[in-house]
Amino acid sequence: MLQFVLRRLAMLVATLVAASFVIYGALYLAPGSPIATLTGGRTPPPEVLLALETRYHLNEPFLVRYWLWLKAAVSGDLGESIPLHEPVATLIGERVGVTASLVLLTSLIILFVGIGLGIIGGLRRGGVDNAVLLSSTISAALPSFAAAVVLQFVVGVKLGWLPVLGTGTGFSDSVKHLILPAIALASTSVALVTRVTRSAVMEEMGKEHVQTALSRGLPYPGLIRRHVLRNAAIPITTVAGLTIASLIALAAIVETAFGLNGLGAYLVQAAMNKDFAVVQGISLVLVAAFVITNVVIDILYAVLDPRVQLGSRAQ
Amino acid sequence: MTAEVLTPVTDLVTTPTRRRGLRGVGVIGYISAGVIAFALVLAIVGPFIRPYDPNLINFSYANVGPIAGHPLGFDGQGRDLLSRLMVGARTCVLGAMFVALLSIFIGTSLAVITAWFGGKTDTSISGVLDVVFAFPGILLAIVAAAVFGPSLLSAGLALAIAYSPYIARVLRGAAIKERAQAYIAAMEVQGFGVWRLCARHLVPNISSLIVAQGTILFGYAMVDLAAISFLGLGVQSPTADWGVMISEGKIGLLQGYPLESFSAVLCIVIVVSAVSFLGERLSERSKQGRS
Numbered sequence: 001m002l003q004f005v006l007r008r009l010a011m012l013v014a015t016l017v018a019a020s021f022v023i024y025g026a027l028y029l030a031p032g033s034p035i036a037t038l039t040g041g042r043t044p045p046p047e048v049l050l051a052l053e054t055r056y057h058l059n060e061p062f063l064v065r066y067w068l069w070l071k072a073a074v075s076g077d078l079g080e081s082i083p084l085h086e087p088v089a090t091l092i093g094e095r096v097g098v099t100a101s102l103v104l105l106t107s108l109i110i111l112f113v114g115i116g117l118g119i120i121g122g123l124r125r126g127g128v129d130n131a132v133l134l135s136s137t138i139s140a141a142l143p144s145f146a147a148a149v150v151l152q153f154v155v156g157v158k159l160g161w162l163p164v165l166g167t168g169t170g171f172s173d174s175v176k177h178l179i180l181p182a183i184a185l186a187s188t189s190v191a192l193v194t195r196v197t198r199s200a201v202m203e204e205m206g207k208e209h210v211q212t213a214l215s216r217g218l219p220y221p222g223l224i225r226r227h228v229l230r231n232a233a234i235p236i237t238t239v240a241g242l243t244i245a246s247l248i249a250l251a252a253i254v255e256t257a258f259g260l261n262g263l264g265a266y267l268v269q270a271a272m273n274k275d276f277a278v279v280q281g282i283s284l285v286l287v288a289a290f291v292i293t294n295v296v297i298d299i300l301y302a303v304l305d306p307r308v309q310l311g312s313r314a315q
Numbered sequence: 316m317t318a319e320v321l322t323p324v325t326d327l328v329t330t331p332t333r334r335r336g337l338r339g340v341g342v343i344g345y346i347s348a349g350v351i352a353f354a355l356v357l358a359i360v361g362p363f364i365r366p367y368d369p370n371l372i373n374f375s376y377a378n379v380g381p382i383a384g385h386p387l388g389f390d391g392q393g394r395d396l397l398s399r400l401m402v403g404a405r406t407c408v409l410g411a412m413f414v415a416l417l418s419i420f421i422g423t424s425l426a427v428i429t430a431w432f433g434g435k436t437d438t439s440i441s442g443v444l445d446v447v448f449a450f451p452g453i454l455l456a457i458v459a460a461a462v463f464g465p466s467l468l469s470a471g472l473a474l475a476i477a478y479s480p481y482i483a484r485v486l487r488g489a490a491i492k493e494r495a496q497a498y499i500a501a502m503e504v505q506g507f508g509v510w511r512l513c514a515r516h517l518v519p520n521i522s523s524l525i526v527a528q529g530t531i532l533f534g535y536a537m538v539d540l541a542a543i544s545f546l547g548l549g550v551q552s553p554t555a556d557w558g559v560m561i562s563e564g565k566i567g568l569l570q571g572y573p574l575e576s577f578s579a580v581l582c583i584v585i586v587v588s589a590v591s592f593l594g595e596r597l598s599e600r601s602k603q604g605r606s
Contacts, residue, residue: 011445015445015446015449016449018446018449019446019449019450022446022450023458026458026459026462027458027461027462029462030461030462030463137588140591141584141587141588141591142584143538143541143542143583143584143587144542145541145542145545145558145561145562146561146580146583146584149561149564149565149568149573149576149577149580150577150580152565152568152569153568153573153576153577156569157568157569157571157573164569165569246451248451249451249452249453249454250451250453252453252454252457252546253453253542253545253546256545256546257545257565267454267457268457268546268547268548270461271457271458271460271461271465271548272460272465272547272548274461276461279457279458279461283454283457283458286451286454287449287450287454290449290451290454291449
């Protein structure tokens with residue numbers, strides 16, 4: 001087990017280094033020079049040009065610049081936003097909380113509502129099951145940005161129950177501002193988790209050992225918990241983990257839709273303004289979060305399912 | 316031509332699902348296929364049959380509901396909504412089609428190459444794919460917009476690259492199985508070229524899986540492309556596009572005029588549901604065919 005975890009961690013580091021190279025390299029290829037951004041398009045005097053080049057290491061070869069950037073990034077220094085003259089790490093630090101709480105709240109909704117509805121649908125036949133299927137079909141078809149505008153109109157404008165724009169101040173106000181974005185972000189994933197849970201529970205219920213236990217009159221709640229859910233947990237973990245990992249990037253859409261001051265919305269803004277240091281910094285943070293989440297899922301998966309060959313790559 | 320004798324026989328064994336068209340997808344499957352066909356036709360002819368100029372601004376009609384001659388009314392800038400929806404199908408549907416086809420092409424090529432050569436080629440390509448896996452599609456599209464400027468092309472290329480590893484991974488297994496078939500070995504011994512073997516025999520024999528994956532991907536691509544246009548990093552205003560319309564309609568929506576956003580949302584939801592339903596059915600069918 002320890003060896004498995006270590007191997008996954010080594011792969012994680014390798015992937016992160018390669019990904020950071022891609023992020024840095026892609027923005028290095030971008031047309032237009034950073035000097036032009038700094039000087040607003042004017043041609044500066046040679047000594048100013050030299051000073052700027054030295055300050056931002058623009059006169060070094062690509063690989064040296066990448067190495068300097070990576071070394072600084074590992075120690076938490078992601079460079080400086082050229083238009084704003086502020087450290088990228090500070091800009092990220094101000095916004096990471098919003099994104100993290102949005103993803104956390106959304107994950108809770110996905111887990112509780114998705115798994116809950118799935119279990120209900122899987123155990124009950126007939127009307128209840130059909131209602132679960134119908135609601136999950138509708139919410140599966142609603143992409144997060146579409147769910148966002150529908151919620152903004154119905155709950156925000158028509159009913160006036162919750163705020164539809166902005167981040168809010170103070171704890172309870174901030175949470176209030178996160179409810180609709182979290183529901184919008186959860187809509188597709190909840191449906192996915194519901195469906196997988198439902199079919200996994202149905203499949204386990206049909207297994208011989210469960211049927212035998214049922215006919216022998218084992219207490220129902222314990223039977224469901226220990227024999228049905230324990231085995232159904234494996235596919236559920238896989239799909240829930242994958243969808244939760246994907247939220248990290250999708251948060252950008254909901255944050256923009258609801259005017260939340262989070263990492264994703266800021267990344268979109270930075271991409272429009274060609275603020276490369278910020279794009280690099282946020283992309284690196286999001287990719288790292290995404291990859292780390294995936295590794296955690298892999299490890300969790302191995303813990304849940306002892307049959308997983310620890311030596312081979314989890315599929 | 317010995318090969319001509321050999322292949323049909325093995326084809327019977329390995330691909331019972333070949334050339335089945337839409338058979339076995341059910342009534343809703345047919346309806347879905349109809350919706351997709353309608354969307355495709357609209358995407359192609361929409362700009363020619365739209366009743367009004369989709370970019371003609373008339374502020375005195377801003378957010379006016381349906382009136383005679385304008386069955387859906389007007390958007391926030393007084394442009395005819397129906398015309399904008401009809402024209403907007405083009406970037407949304409054809410753009411997603413382009414993404415799906417490109418990533419199918421890249422993914423299938425990678426899968427066949429890894430399956431055919433195996434060994435070091437397989438390991439190194441899989442390593443590269445692992446890195447691409449680290450980038451969610453939306454994130455890659457945002458980075459592409461920062462590098463190349465926001466446009467449908469940069470968003471589409473970024474999504475196609477981000478999706479390809481998924482296709483490659485799904486198809487790799489099927490391609491390896493097919494590679495191990497006796498007829499491939501027989502034809503190799505007879506000196507048939509690698510290119511011809513792959514293009515004419517190996518790929519057609521996993522085509523049902525490719526089509527199913529491509530259909531599912533088409534749905535994802537539509538959602539993601541619309542999302543990127545919604546963010547302002549894809550199709551650029553004033554071009555009519557469903558994603559752009561949702562984002563532009565938000566101003567009216569917050570003032571109580573949801574028609575512009577909602578009509579575009581409805582278009583996306585209907586087409587995406589049809590695509591994902593058909594995709595799921597096709598992939599179920601191809602799994603049944605293989606087991």
